Amino acid sequence: MTELSIRERELVGRFGLFTEMTGGQRIPGMLVGYLLICAPEEQSITEIATALNVSKASVSTVMRQLQQVRAVERVPVADSRQHYYRLTGNWIEMIRARWRFLDAGRDLAEAGMAVVADDPRRRERMRDFADFLSFLVEELGNDLTARWEAYQAKRKAEREAPR
Structure with a gap:
């Protein structure tokens, strides 16, 4: 260039x-x-x-x-x-790669609950964190890919439509 x-x-x-x-x-x-x-x-x-x-x-x-x-x-x-x-232009794959970190964070929080098992307040904080990461994994994974692909196809069709 x-x-x-x-x-x-x-x-x-x-x-x-x-x-x-x-x-x-x-x-x-x-x-x-x-x-x-x-x-x-x-x-x-x-x-x-x-x-x-x-x-x-x-x-x-x-x-x-x-x-x-x-x-x-x-x-x-x-x-x-x-x-x-x-x-690559495969933006959704980039997000999927990040999701794997959410899984790892959730696993870490699960392990953390065992470390603080004797203290209900600390265990609850760790549980909230694990639940939040589980929620993100489920919500992002459910249909984000399908919604992105539909949105991308629609936008491309709009750009290519004769005016």
Whole structure:
């Protein structure tokens, strides 16, 4: 990709700030923002680092994290030995990857209840936390995927409809 324009740089920076405001770190947000606007959509670690003025080590580390939550995928590019990445575009899969953390948190809370079993008040706090995480897993898992797919199909049809 050619050098980012001032407006594109500002947009990518705002993605970083958005991620920070939601409890994450800035660079993953910047990478997602960049991958949303870059051309071609496949970018090497070197290209990303240069465009964002960050280290290749940071880009590499964050790309591994984004791969774990299925936000990006590594793709082959002919005649290149570098690693290239692009967004998967599978946003619901990203959320599903996060759900697994909810399961782990619920399991931790369940284990915590055994640790504080002799104190009803502490056990109740732990039970409330476990119940909340169970609720989230059930609510998010029930039909969120189906609702997203229906919404996405509707929006796509609206965009493609003749005017």
